[in-house]
Amino acid sequence: MAEYHMTTPLSDEDVSKLQAGDIVYLSGTIYTARDAAHKRLVDLIEKGEQLPFDLKGSVIYFVGPTPPKPGEPIGSAGPTTSYRMDSYSPILIEHGQKGMIGKGKRNQAVKDACKKYKAVYFGATGGAGALIAKSIKKAEVIAYPELGPEAIRRLEVENFPVTVINDTHGNDLYEMGRAKYEVKD
Amino acid sequence: MREIAYDDLVKSVKAMVMHTASHLPEDALKAIEEAYRNEKSEVAKSVLKQILDNAHLAAEEDRPLCQDTGLAVFFVKVGEDVKVTGGSIRDAINQATEEAYKEGFLRASTCDCFDRHNLKDEVGYNLPAIIHFDLVPGDRIEIEYAAKGGGSENVSRATVLAPAQGKEGIKNFVKQVISDAGPNPCPPIIVGIGIGGTFEVAAKSSKHALFREAGTPNPDPELDAFEKEIKEELNKLGIGAMGMGGTQTVLAVHIEKNPCHIASLPVSVNVQCHSSRHSHITL
Incomplete structure (x- = not known):
């Protein structure tokens, strides 16, 4: 497995070279969204309306951070479980999204979309919210403030550590890793 | 009075x-440190290292x-x-x-x-x-x-087995629940198992089982042996820290058992993520 430093927005070339198991340090702008925000984004796409940010080359982080302490950009900010976004992610990927950051398994439709439209699913370490927050330098709510922790935020990140779970070649680190260490009686 | x-x-x-919220208790820290020492996968080891670094940072800076x-x-x-x-x-x-x-x-x-x-x-x-x-x-x-947290709660399950399924049935049910859960509950996990009582008693017992200090033996020798047996079985699944593959999926298995109806064998599995934030006070 390889290590890369990448800056958003990500291109087809960027994501195509990644393999499940690779470690990537992401820098640049990423956006936060959970289920409620995803639903709204997909509704906008279906109505042909403009999204609150440019999907092309974008990376979306599935996170609902704790409130920031005074003077800090964000509170603890680890990934939430990704399957809740499975019904929305393929549509966003079709419209240009290149990366997702979360934790936990994705369904086949998401994996197929990653392959077909060239996108990757990154895993961040769940429950490492204090540590991950250190790589988030700026945070600004850009849409749906009424959703509270689920609002869409624009984050400026530096060397945000993630691992490639699903790559553009159809590989799945969860399946590969487990197959390697499973002990069958 | x-x-x-x-x-x-x-x-x-x-x-x-x-x-x-910001201080991982000693029992959880020790269990994760032990998992870190025993883990065979380099990828899982680096995840466990991040989890430990996070715990130290959170405590030092009083962050969630x-x-x-x-x-x-x-x-x-x-x-x-x-x-x-x-x-x-x-x-x-x-x-x-x-x-x-x-x-x-x-x-x-x-x-x-x-x-x-x-x-x-x-x-x-x-x-x-x-x-x-x-x-x-x-x-x-x-x-x-x-x-x-919600992630580990989401994979928790309860059922009522036929009495004839016995301990083997319980073990198979737990194994299925943890296998299906895979990376989602943020492993390494603690598995709380409630056995017996009525349906809701089993569920409540499985939650309460999570409050026991990880690494302490079950006071009932039969249950203690059963906990060890289930832990070993679950670690064979190969899920590993954050599901990336590894030998250390389960930090501890805790069982609470209650008398039950002659017709039933209720079983509940409540999963706790590695961030096992618990505490107690007596007034």
Whole structure:
């Protein structure tokens, strides 16, 4: 497995070279969204309306951070479980999204979309919210403030550590890793 | 009748709730350190290292360990010879929870089941707390607390087996639950198993089992052996830290057993993520 430093927005070339198991340090702008925000984004796409940010080359982080302490950009900010976004992610990927950051398994439709439209699913370490927050330098709510922790935020990140779970070649680190260490009686 | 002032109760519970959000207890830390030492996969080892670094950073800087600061879950044993003056125990715990979550910059995570709107403004900030009361002899109030995240709760399951399925059936059910859960509950996990009672007793026991210190033996030798057997089986699944493959999936298995109906064998599995934030006080 390889290590890369990448800056958003990500291109087809960027994501195509990644393999499940690779470690990537992401820098640049990423956006936060959970289920409620995803639903709204997909509704906008279906109505042909403009999204609150440019999907092309974008990376979306599935996170609902704790409130920031005074003077800090964000509170603890680890990934939430990704399957809740499975019904929305393929549509966003079709419209240009290149990366997702979360934790936990994705369904086949998401994996197929990653392959077909060239996108990757990154895993961040769940429950490492204090540590991950250190790589988030700026945070600004850009849409749906009424959703509270689920609002869409624009984050400026530096060397945000993630691992490639699903790559553009159809590989799945969860399946590969487990197959390697499973002990069958 | 011994008396405890309402305000004192609020103060003690609030301090416990705030502290627990940022300080991983010793038992969980030790269990994760042990998993780190034993893990064979380099990828999983680096994940465990991040988890330990996060725990140290959170404690040093008093930051929430995880952004999912959980629903506040309490098991409260109230002595029959103690009385809280100036308000109810339930109100005191709810007030303490709300104040701790607000002042500690923790996340309000309670919402309506259907339209999913956050209840912080109408019910209270991260309210209601989940409180299980028990009446016991004595003049003390014993409060066990855990901040329970959603990811590990989502993979928890309960069933009622046929008595003939016995211990083998229980083991298979637990294995299926943890196998299906895979990376989702943030392994390495602690597995709470409630056996027997009625349907809801099994579920409640599986939750309470998670409050035991990880690494302590079950006082019942038969259950202790069963816990070890199940742990070994589960670690064969190869899920590993954050599901990336590895030998250390389960930090501990805790079982609580109750007498049950002659026709039934209720079993419940409650999963706890590695961020096992729990604490207790006796007043």
